[in-house]
Amino acid sequence: MEKARVEAFSDGVLAIAITLLILEIRVPEPEALNGAGLAHYLGQQWSSYAAYLLSFAVIGIMWVNHHAIFQAVARVDRTLLLLNLHLLLWIAFLPFPTALVARYFRRGYDAGVAMAVYSGVMFVIGLSFQLLWRWITRDDRLLHGHIDQPQAHARATRFGLGLGVYLAAVGLSFLSAFATLILHFLMAGYYVVDQLAVGGQAPDRA
Amino acid sequence: MEKARVEAFSDGVLAIAITLLILEIRVPEPEALNGAGLAHYLGQQWSSYAAYLLSFAVIGIMWVNHHAIFQAVARVDRTLLLLNLHLLLWIAFLPFPTALVARYFRRGYDAGVAMAVYSGVMFVIGLSFQLLWRWITRDDRLLHGHIDQPQAHARATRFGLGLGVYLAAVGLSFLSAFATLILHFLMAGYYVVDQLAVGGQAPDRA
Amino acid sequence: MEKARVEAFSDGVLAIAITLLILEIRVPEPEALNGAGLAHYLGQQWSSYAAYLLSFAVIGIMWVNHHAIFQAVARVDRTLLLLNLHLLLWIAFLPFPTALVARYFRRGYDAGVAMAVYSGVMFVIGLSFQLLWRWITRDDRLLHGHIDQPQAHARATRFGLGLGVYLAAVGLSFLSAFATLILHFLMAGYYVVDQLAVGGQAPDRA
Amino acid sequence: MEKARVEAFSDGVLAIAITLLILEIRVPEPEALNGAGLAHYLGQQWSSYAAYLLSFAVIGIMWVNHHAIFQAVARVDRTLLLLNLHLLLWIAFLPFPTALVARYFRRGYDAGVAMAVYSGVMFVIGLSFQLLWRWITRDDRLLHGHIDQPQAHARATRFGLGLGVYLAAVGLSFLSAFATLILHFLMAGYYVVDQLAVGGQAPDRA
Numbered sequence: 001m002e003k004a005r006v007e008a009f010s011d012g013v014l015a016i017a018i019t020l021l022i023l024e025i026r027v028p029e030p031e032a033l034n035g036a037g038l039a040h041y042l043g044q045q046w047s048s049y050a051a052y053l054l055s056f057a058v059i060g061i062m063w064v065n066h067h068a069i070f071q072a073v074a075r076v077d078r079t080l081l082l083l084n085l086h087l088l089l090w091i092a093f094l095p096f097p098t099a100l101v102a103r104y105f106r107r108g109y110d111a112g113v114a115m116a117v118y119s120g121v122m123f124v125i126g127l128s129f130q131l132l133w134r135w136i137t138r139d140d141r142l143l144h145g146h147i148d149q150p151q152a153h154a155r156a157t158r159f160g161l162g163l164g165v166y167l168a169a170v171g172l173s174f175l176s177a178f179a180t181l182i183l184h185f186l187m188a189g190y191y192v193v194d195q196l197a198v199g200g201q202a203p204d205r206a
Numbered sequence: 207m208e209k210a211r212v213e214a215f216s217d218g219v220l221a222i223a224i225t226l227l228i229l230e231i232r233v234p235e236p237e238a239l240n241g242a243g244l245a246h247y248l249g250q251q252w253s254s255y256a257a258y259l260l261s262f263a264v265i266g267i268m269w270v271n272h273h274a275i276f277q278a279v280a281r282v283d284r285t286l287l288l289l290n291l292h293l294l295l296w297i298a299f300l301p302f303p304t305a306l307v308a309r310y311f312r313r314g315y316d317a318g319v320a321m322a323v324y325s326g327v328m329f330v331i332g333l334s335f336q337l338l339w340r341w342i343t344r345d346d347r348l349l350h351g352h353i354d355q356p357q358a359h360a361r362a363t364r365f366g367l368g369l370g371v372y373l374a375a376v377g378l379s380f381l382s383a384f385a386t387l388i389l390h391f392l393m394a395g396y397y398v399v400d401q402l403a404v405g406g407q408a409p410d411r412a
Numbered sequence: 413m414e415k416a417r418v419e420a421f422s423d424g425v426l427a428i429a430i431t432l433l434i435l436e437i438r439v440p441e442p443e444a445l446n447g448a449g450l451a452h453y454l455g456q457q458w459s460s461y462a463a464y465l466l467s468f469a470v471i472g473i474m475w476v477n478h479h480a481i482f483q484a485v486a487r488v489d490r491t492l493l494l495l496n497l498h499l500l501l502w503i504a505f506l507p508f509p510t511a512l513v514a515r516y517f518r519r520g521y522d523a524g525v526a527m528a529v530y531s532g533v534m535f536v537i538g539l540s541f542q543l544l545w546r547w548i549t550r551d552d553r554l555l556h557g558h559i560d561q562p563q564a565h566a567r568a569t570r571f572g573l574g575l576g577v578y579l580a581a582v583g584l585s586f587l588s589a590f591a592t593l594i595l596h597f598l599m600a601g602y603y604v605v606d607q608l609a610v611g612g613q614a615p616d617r618a
Numbered sequence: 619m620e621k622a623r624v625e626a627f628s629d630g631v632l633a634i635a636i637t638l639l640i641l642e643i644r645v646p647e648p649e650a651l652n653g654a655g656l657a658h659y660l661g662q663q664w665s666s667y668a669a670y671l672l673s674f675a676v677i678g679i680m681w682v683n684h685h686a687i688f689q690a691v692a693r694v695d696r697t698l699l700l701l702n703l704h705l706l707l708w709i710a711f712l713p714f715p716t717a718l719v720a721r722y723f724r725r726g727y728d729a730g731v732a733m734a735v736y737s738g739v740m741f742v743i744g745l746s747f748q749l750l751w752r753w754i755t756r757d758d759r760l761l762h763g764h765i766d767q768p769q770a771h772a773r774a775t776r777f778g779l780g781l782g783v784y785l786a787a788v789g790l791s792f793l794s795a796f797a798t799l800i801l802h803f804l805m806a807g808y809y810v811v812d813q814l815a816v817g818g819q820a821p822d823r824a
Contacts, residue, residue: 005625005629005685009633011215011218012633012634012637013633013636014215015215015222016218016633016634016637017637018298019219019222019223019226021298022226022298022299023641025302027305027306030313030316037315037316037319038313038319039316042319042323053295056291056295056298057295060288060294060295063215064287085675088678089671089674092637092639092640093670096640096643096645099645100645104648107656109655110648110655110656110657113655113656114656217420218424221421221425221428224500225425225428225429225432225504226432228429228432228505228507228508229432231508233512235515236515236516239522243521244522244525245522245525248525248529258505262497263497266497266501269421269497270490270493420626423626424630427627427631427634430631430706430710431634432634433710434710434713435638435713439714441721442722442728450725450732451728451731464711465707468703469703472700472703472706475627475703476699479623
């Protein structure tokens with residue numbers, strides 16, 4: 001019951017954050033088109049669509065991931081509650097760097113700044129997932145049955161690799177915002193495929 | 207349980223998207239009325255109300271539809287999860303073309319562009335429903351009991367007809383934005399009546 | 413189960429609409445204060461707080477009301493589903509007239525226009541509740557056990573009286589926006605007291 | 619069941635309010651940077667991040683708190699329903715003073731005004747929690763089993779101390795907005811630690 005309410009609250013925050021992303025795609029005032037057609041304007045703001053697509057995929061994956069983590073949880077303690085809120089704080093923050101990327105991607109040096117902020121937030125989100133996972137799997141107190149420590153460790157290590165990539169992405173942002181954007185899409189794609197690779201299995205067996 | 211969480215998350219996204227639509231109806235700054243009264247301004251932005259009404263109906267129908275689809279589902283696998291997220295990505299996108307229609311409907315050529323984007327998004331949403339439905343009914347693995355393949359096929363075909371109409375609507379947009387808007391209302395009305403025609407039946411028997 | 417999902421979706425829309433109201437209270441840009449202090453500005457926009465308070469109360473009451481209605485429901489059919497969506501369409505619309513009142517209340521004739529729109533929407537919401545209630549209590553098909561027709565009728569009549577007041581409020585708006593605002597607060601207060609008068613009873617016995 | 623719906627609605631409002639906070643962090647228009655870089659702009663709006671962090675923590679704590687209170691509740695009456703709506707009204711209001719602090723924190727006297735409004739709203743939220751708690755624990759009618767009156771009283775007293783601090787914070791705001799912000803962070807930190815101090819216990823035993 002307790003756990004169900006934490007899951008419901010988390011799902012709520014994730015569902016709202018993912019749906020708020022659309023507010024970052026701007027509808028131009030007719031006067032702001034400066035004589036160019038709407039079609040031309042819509043074509044020009046492709047970085048907004050890319051940012052929407054990326055962040056929607058990212059939050060969607062996080063939702064699946066969050067869900068998989070909570071499958072293992074039997075009991076919720078205060079620390080878990082706080083680590084979960086900490087994670088939500090950063091996921092709920094994501095619409096902001098998404099909007100930065102959407103608006104500054106074709107703006108020279110500032111594109112790099114925007115991508116670096118985005119990459120940095122992704123790094124911190126990864127770290128927050130890591131903290132949550134480590135607390136849950138620290139021992140058997142919060143878990144259904146006994147935890148397979150090597151497997152939990154392997155999962156933490158894989159999370160850790162992702163962290164390294166996001167950290168590298170912060171640096172890469174200043175070299176090439178475009179390459180960094182591609183890297184984020186590849187990471188999202190990897191996580192999707194990785195989760196699919198678990199097979200046609202239901203997530204509760206993941 | 208698993209399925210319940212997918213439904214809850216989907217319902218959350220749909221409920222948020224449908225409620226965010228109202229943000230697209232603009233409240234003018236008093237200074238922006240240029241001496242004309244508020245009543246005059248409110249009368250002029252009728253396309254905003256039409257767009258709100260249309261998209262509210264559309265998302266409402268999709269919610270009923272989504273619900274009917276998940277009635278058949280017994281198990282959720284990763285592919286279903288991803289196809290569902292893909293569907294939500296496009297539904298959550300709908301407030302954007304809605305705002306385009308609201309603001310550009312009385313703007314000559316750009317009205318056509320706005321309606322074409324709206325129609326295109328509706329087409330892609332239809333496609334996403336189609337993909338989801340086909341995956342679910344591919345065989346019996348995800349279903350409650352045995353699936354009636356001819357009936358599932360009939361349903362997919364009916365979905366397919368809708369797709370054709372939305373595709374035609376993209377083209378029609380450039381000929382007459384007004385006719386396209388009417389067409390969308392007719393489609394929404396058709397789906398409402400079609401669902402009512404199933405009778406006073408509870409949806410779980412639909 | 414079916415009914416639970418309709419309730420959850422409705423609760424979602426109501427919760428979002430009630431929480432979105434805050435977006436209508438403006439945070440002024442520092443440059444827009446024109447030398448006057450923030451305190452002075454905040455004092456001046458009292459109509460925004462009044463509108464927030466009123467609409468929050470109104471949606472809160474509607475939530476209680478919606479809940480009380482669904483207590484009686486045992487089965488959900490398509491018509492009920494559509495009448496419920498129709499009701500939600502108008503409740504989700506409420507943030508717009510709320511913002512109109514907030515921004516135009518001290519603007520002479522336009523204040524009357526804003527209040528008339530608000531009153532009109534309240535009238536339509538009342539009508540939508542009426543439709544929903546009449547469909548549900550038409551006969552026993554959708555109900556838990558047998559319905560007490562005289563009591564259901566009495567309730568419909570009381571709803572009807574509210575409708576009359578809201579219609580009168582539309583006219584009153586053009587005579588005095590202030591009196592109309594007071595009337596809306598009185599109506600909200602009446603419904604709160606009316607519901608309290610049912611006693612310390614749990615709503616499920618209301 | 620009844621109680622579950624009140625909790626779900628409350629969770630919904632809290633989840634939306636906490637996620638809407640991000641909308642207060644502004645994404646500057648490229649033209650508004652005035653030649654300075656994006657990085658410089660982002661660095662300058664640190665008060666926005668501080669306000670986001672503070673209010674996220676505050677609403678998160680309130681969610682945990684709300685949850686702990688409802689653990690004790692067995693039955694919901696109308697008064698409880700209204701006191702709960704009253705509490706939600708003020709929590710849903712929080713994004714507004716948060717935005718005030720974000721935008722006015724480095725603006726001399728107006729920073730004090732913004733912090734005073736924030737502190738005042740926190741005071742009223744505390745009061746609303748107090749009212750809710752006192753109504754619930756007034757006697758045993760709404761509770762699971764018998765209430766430990768001294769313990770319930772001790773809790774109310776602790777709530778009361780917090781109220782005193784928030785009231786003092788209103789005054790302090792005009793002396794030093796910065797000190798007041800620190801005070802709010804300390805209060806949030808205290809509540810987090812206080813809740814952690816209950817131990818590794820599950821909240822349902824708190």
